[in-house]
Amino acid sequence: MYDGKKIIPGLLIFLGLVTYPFWHNGVSGKTGYVPKPKLPVDKKECVEPKDYIRVNHKDLLDDWKSSAIRKGRRTYVASNQKRYTMSLTRTCMQCHTDRAEFCDQCHKYAGVENKCWDCHMFPKEIKKE
Amino acid sequence: MTDKREKILGEDTVLFEHIYKTGKGFYITVSILGGLVLLGLYAYITQYQEGLTVTGLSRQIFWGVYITNFVFFIGISHAGTFISAVLRVLKAEWRRPISRASELTTVFILMFGVGSVLIDLGRPDRMLYAIRYAHFRSPLLWDICSITTYLTVSSICLYLALIPDIALLRDLGEKREWFYRILSLGWTGTESQHRRLDKAITFMSILVIPVMITVHTVVSFVFAMTIQPLWHSAIFGPYFVVGAIFSGVASVIVVMAILRKAYHLENYIKPIHFNNIGIFLMAMTLLWFYFTFAEYITIVYGNEPIHMDIFWSKISGKFAPLFWLHFVLCFIIPLPILAIKKYRTIRGTVIASISIILGMWLERFVIIVPTLTRQRLPVEQAIYIPTWVEWSIFIGCISLFMLLYVLFTKIFPIVPVWEIREGREKAVSQVGERIRSYLPDDKG
Amino acid sequence: MELKRRGFLTIAGLTLLGLTAKPGWDIFSKVELPEPSPTPERLAKKKWGMAVDLKKCWSLEKCKDCIDACHRIHNVPDLGTLKEEIKWIWPVPFEKVFPEHELEYSGEDYHQKPVMVFCNQCDDPPCVKYCPTRATWKRKDGIVMMDFHRCIGCRYCMAGCPYGSRSFNWRDPRPFIKKVHLEFPTRTKGVVEKCNFCEERLNRNLLPACVEACKEKALSFGDLKDPGSDVRRALYHRTIYQRLPELGTKPKVYYIL
Amino acid sequence: MANKNSLYSIVAVVFLLLILLVGVQGLGWYLLFGVLIPYVAVVFFIVGFVYQVLRWASSPVPFHIPTVCGQQKSLPWIKADKMDSPQTTGGVVARLALDILFFRPLLKNDRIELQEPQKLLFKTSTYLWLGALAFHWSCLIILLRHSRFFLEPVPSVVLWLQWFDGIFQGLLPILYATDLIILLALSYLFIRRVVYPQIRYISLPSDYFVPLLILGIVVSGILMRLVYRVDLMQVKAWVMSMLSFHPTLPKGVNLLFYIHLFFVCLLIAYFPLSKLMHMPGIFLSPTRNLRNVSRSERHINPWDRPVKVHTYQEYEDEFREAMKEVGLPLEKD
Structure with a gap:
């Protein structure tokens, strides 16, 4: 082999980069970590099926926002024909009362930032103040 | 190498000196301006984090230095086009050496005009909403359209x-040759290329004049379209356009004087x-005075209490x-200097121009x-004293403008060499011919 | 060569088309988004308005019930400075609200009395014209609404409003709210806000907070189109003032003297 | 004729897509496509990559052949071109860095035109340069952005990058600038190969196949963002489980995710066999990584054996007697 002194370190750097996730997660002690958001105890169902909400809650809230504020339509008919008020504070947060335990876990996990909490507040947050 | 340079540059070597020679002065200028830009940046970051509370603006006086700058900068930007486009269309031969300097002023200062509005926004992160949810009844949107076109x-x-x-x-083939090669778009200076360029420039010059007039008209409409006393005025459009050309032309004189001194373009x-x-x-x-007079005399005679x-x-x-x-700076000082031939020297015009620029900022x-x-209900007695943040951002904007100007002259000649040469080679005879065509024909 | 390129383009195009066609759609979209239900079109039928009976209002001195109620439920911060003040409803001396009635020799004793002012919910609102993003607009029932999600903070609406009804959040308001009322959002720094006629309460068939809080019943609220409504009965055969009616904004808040 | 190559590639990509559709949607082989193929692909990628590099490393460089487009360092009064004819290691590093980060060679000497009075004009193909630059940089940023699925906690650098990339979020929700740029750049680079006859002539099926595969990855990725939402929690949980070698299956996840994943697996498994190896190759190409010292230093061919030299004197010594006999002239008696 020629120029091993340069090529071997180069390859080691490559291997280090490729396997970086192992080291990163190992050091932070979160190998295989999956967040377990705290679900409301007393209520069993959300406005839509869980799978749908998990994927589309952002779109749903966006639709609610424009529908309620801009069109003045505030009743949401779910796919199972139940009726809900379109409101983050008066519908969603009635069950999901804790932001850190529910929202933030997954948002942090997926590296997603949202600006809802600049204005809307959780009941738990107020008690702390 | 030197032979080649001499052959290409010919007698216009001095026009390229600022590209090839980098003196101590350049570094000092750049570092001072850079420092001031950083100060402005720091001020803006402070404002971004804390909110507009760091400015002197208040519930009552919610527009201040930033909006003044917006109008002022966009006003300055009218000069460039005026000098170069109007004079080009009118075939005024003396425009040749100064057309680029003035066009450059237009392009650069216009960016700061737009920037001032963005700095003034409470939620700059949402600024693109103005496009996404565009509402064409709002005069602000007319501004956006018109200024974008103008830029x-x-x-x-x-x-x-x-x-x-x-x-x-590019033909010199020295520093940054690849860069010039890309930007030159394969220009070789053939007769047909010259013809096409001439056509394009003439077309753009004619196009830019109405655009320029709409820009400042629309800027004034931001104020004139409201029902606030002393803003709601029909002459605001032309008044602002005149003011814009006024301050713009003055700024071109200052720029010319600085370039002349710094780059030895005597x-x-x-x-x-x-x-x-x-x-x-x-x-x-005089025109500015006429408009100011007309504006205020109308108000006095109308004698509406709110306006009064x-x-x-x-x-x-x-x-x-x-x-x-502002009245002294815009009228009393410059008028005699500019009117009396003895004082209409370089120094005289520069003093008058500086006075006008300061005066026009105050006018805005x-x-x-x-x-x-x-406002209609004088509810609170409000005072407005701009804070360090506003001044720093103002200074930062002007410094960045100058910095961009300096850097531009490091890359491109500030006097259009080809126009000078064209003037030397063709225009002299053309002008003679043109003048002959004005005269009565010989009936021989 | 030409034919072959066309062949390539045809096949590429067909492939793309095949991918985006209906079968693809069915595979990918597993759950259909349900349509939000239309509420009864009652909005367009109403035209909300308010009447302020000044004599009743003045009968209790230094009463601030309406202000407190409004600012509490709408999370209006108390910044403690005049410079950055945010207010939805506030008192202004009579002579400043109605400068046209400030007559030299009338000698009336009420010129210094406070008049409650708030957003006039104009029928022809100037602020709506100026907003570059439609963050403020007039609803079918006449309420001039603000969408805090969309405001970019240019403050042009403030320049447009001749009544000074709009406030701007110069800084983050949250630390200045004594007790956050959960059902209404707080605002971020950099957006404009104003009185919304309690549209969030109307929606639940409640009266505006200020109307409900007033012990003297000086404020009456209701549908201006309905002759039997509170507001119409309060206005019936009375001397009515509007703020700056000459500007053509057609305020829907009336003052009774 | 060469146009067939692009057709082959399209057919191949569509065929692969069908395999996946049948495999996942029809037969439900989640284990194969969700666990086995990704693991195999990663192993293929790493082992193949290292193997290729080591294979290259074992080949000697027989000649000293740096690419040079400037004056080499010679006499003190002649100005050397340090950038295009680097004499020091630092110069080589600088040139390589410019090559890698800004694709400087693409900007130079793409076309040469002879102009009337014996004047050579070097033309740049700016579009190729721009397209390549846009594609590669977006690719890098997108890769870094994806590290949010691999790292826990997500580093703030990644979040910052995400924010910066999504700065136009105000205009179009969640469409990243790099997504758009890579789509445009890639389309341009692909169409360029189809449209220009000269480039079509030198293109092989694999030259179309790789861009198409990447295009498939990009399109499926963008669709997942904008149209058919995917449960990111399950995706990340799956990645984390794969990384901890206790694989789970992302069963409920949209089919698009499987397309995306399958194409990525194909790409990285194919990587060591393909021209994509220009990634390590750029570091190992002798024309770019050698110092231009062909005059100042002696370069010895590494495979030169010491040649046994038979000098004339030895020859004379060997045949002295015989030469004397026939009377040939001798240098030494």
């Missing part, structure tokens, strides 16, 4: 007139240029010092702020 058109104007010079630098930018623009500036001074409140606050109230200072200020202190 595009004047950038194209600047670039078109740059192409032959870029090709020249042989290209001559006292005759200052004299010619000086005469034009004098006409603008603000009128008196300018004439003898708390804005009187600023109002009279005394148009915007007093109206806000007493």
Whole structure:
């Protein structure tokens, strides 16, 4: 082999980069970590099926926002024909009362930032103040 | 190498000196300006984090230095096009050495005009909503459309007139040759290329004039379309356009003087240029006075109490010092200097121009702020003193403008070499012919 | 060569088309988004308005019930400075609200009395014209609404409003709210806000907070189109003032003297 | 004729897509496509990559052949071109860095035109340069952005990058600038190969196949963002489980995710066999990584054996007697 002194370190750097996730997660002690958001105890169902909400809650809230504020339509008919008020504070947060335990876990996990909490507040947050 | 340089540059070597020679002065200028830009940046970051509370603005006077700057900068931007486009269309031969310097002023200062509005926003992160949810009844949106068009058109104007010079630098084949090669778009200076360039520049020059007039008209509409006293005025459109050309032409004189001194262009930018623009500036001074007079005399005769409140606050109230200072700076000082031939020297016109620029900034200020202190319901007595944040951002904007200007001259010649040469080679005979065509024909 | 390129383009195009066609759609979209239900079109039928009976209002001195109620439920911060003040409803001396009635020799004793002012919910609102993003607009029932999600903070609406009804959040308001009322959002720094006629309460068939809080019943609220409504009965055969009616904004808040 | 190559590639990509559709949607082989293929692909990628590099490393460089387009360092009064004819290691590093980060060579000497009075004009193909630059940089940023699925906690650098990339979020929700740029750049680079006859002539099926595969990855990725939402929690949980070698299956996840994943697996498994190896190759190409010292230093061919030299004197010594006999002239008696 020629120029091993340069090529071997180069390859080691490559291997280090490729396997970086192992080291990163190992050091932070979160190998295989999956967040377990705290679900409301007393209520069993959300406005839509869980799978749908998990994927589309952002779109749903966006639709609610424009529908309620801009069109003045505030009743949401779910796919199972139940009726809900379109409101983050008066519908969603009635069950999901804790932001850190529910929202933030997954948002942090997926590296997603949202600006809802600049204005809307959780009941738990107020008690702390 | 030197032979090649000599062959290409010929007698115009001095025009390229600022590209090839980097002196101590350059580094000092750049570092001072860079420092001031950083100061402005720091101030803006502070404002972004804390909110607009760090400014002197208040519930009552919610528009201040930033909006003044917006109007002022966009006003300055009118000069470039005016000098280069109008004079080009009118075939005024003396425009040749100064057309690029003025176009460059237009393009650069326009960006800061737009920037000032963005700095003023409470939620700059949402600024693109103005496009996404565009509401065409809002005069602000007219501004957005018109200024974008103006920026595009004047950038194209600047670039078109740059192409032959870029090709020249490419042919020199020295520093950054690849860069010039890309930008020169394969210009080789053939007759047909010249013809096409001429056509394009003439077309853009004619196009830019109406665009320019709409820009400042629409800027004034931001104020005139409201029902606030002393803003709601029909002459605001032309009044602002005149003010814009007034301050813009003055700023071109200052830029010319600085370039002449710093880059030793005494042989290209001559006292005759200052004299010619000086005469034009004098006409603008009178025109500006006429509009100011018309605006205020209408208000006085109308004698509506709401209007008169603000009128008196300018004439003898708390804005009187600023109002009279602006009047002195815009009219009393420049008029005699520009009117009397003895004083219409380089120094004279520069002094008059600086006075006009300062005065016109104050004019924008005394148009915007007093109206806000007493809206229809004089509920609170409000005062407005800009804070360090506003001043720093103001200084940062001007420094960045100058920095961009300096860096531009490091890359491109500031005097359009090809236009000078064209003037030397063709225009002299053409002008003679043209003058002959004005005269009565020989009936031989 | 030409034919072959066309062949390539045809096949590429067909492939793309095949991918985006209906079968693809069915595979990918597993759950259909349900349509939000239309509420009864009652909005367009109403036209909300308010009447302020000044004599009743003045009968209790230094009463601030309406202000407190409004600012509490709408999370209006108390910044403690005049400079950055945010207010939805506030008192202004009579002579400043109605400058046209400030007559030299009338000698009336009420010129210094406070008049409650708030957003006039104009029928021809100037602020709506100026907003570059439609963050403020007039609803079918006449309420001039603000969408805090969309405001970019240019403050042009403030320049447009001749009544000074709009406030701007110069800084983050949250630390200045004594007790956050959960059902209404707080605002971020950099957006404009104003009175919304309690549209969030109307929606639940409640009266505006200020109307409900007033012990003297000085404020009456209701549908201006309905002759039997509270507001119409309060206005019936009375001397009515509007703020700056000459500007053509057609305020829907009336003052009774 | 060469146009067939692009057709082959399209057919191949569509065929692969069908395999996946049948495999996942029809037969439900989640284990194969969700666990086995990704693991195999990663192993293929790493082992193949290292193997290729080591294979290259074992080949000697027989000649000293740096690419040079400037004056070499010679006499003190002749100005050397340090950038295009680097004499020091630092110069080589600088040139390589410019090559890698800004694709400088693409900007130079793409086309040469002879102009009338014996004047050579070097033309740049700016579009190729721009397209390549846009594609590669977006690719890098997108890769870094994806690290949010691999790292826990997500580093703030990644979040910052995400924010910066999504700065136009105000205009179009969640469409990243790099997504758009890579789509445009890739389309341009692909169409360029189809449209220009000269480039079509030198293109092989694999030259179309790789861009198409990447295009498939990009399109499926963008669709997942904008149209058919995917449960990111399950995706990340799956990645984390794969990384901890206790694989789970992302069963409920949209089919698009499987397309995306399958194409990525194909790409990285194919990587060591393909021209994509220009990634390590750029570091190992002798024309770019050698110092231009062909005059100042002696370069010895590494495979030169010491040649046994038979000098004339030895020859004379060997045949002295015989030469004397026939009377041939001798240098030494």
